[in-house]
Amino acid sequence: MAMLDAKTSSGMSEEVFTASLAPFGLSKDRLVQCLKLGQVVLDRRKADAAEREESFRRVVTERAESNESRNLAGL
Secondary structure, eight states: OHHHHHHHHHTOOHHHHHHHTGGGTOOHHHHHHHHHHHHHHHHHHHHHHHHHHHHHHHHHHHHHHHHHHHHHHTO
16 A cells, blocks of 8 residues: 555656666566555545445434424424
8 A cells, every 4th residue: 555655646657666666676567466456455445435424424414304303393
């Protein structure tokens, strides 16, 4: 994930970024694999966050509707 963040913030292409990491002894294939896995993790986190946000929105809406019904019943 950190590698994906570094690549994204650098603005470099995948090829240039992997070439810049060559001195660390990782093969280009391994670096590309890490970047792809990082993207998968990022996509899953975004999907999970969207799902949690929708669940929260649903709970808030249900409670607001419930409170509205109680307020109307009390009139």
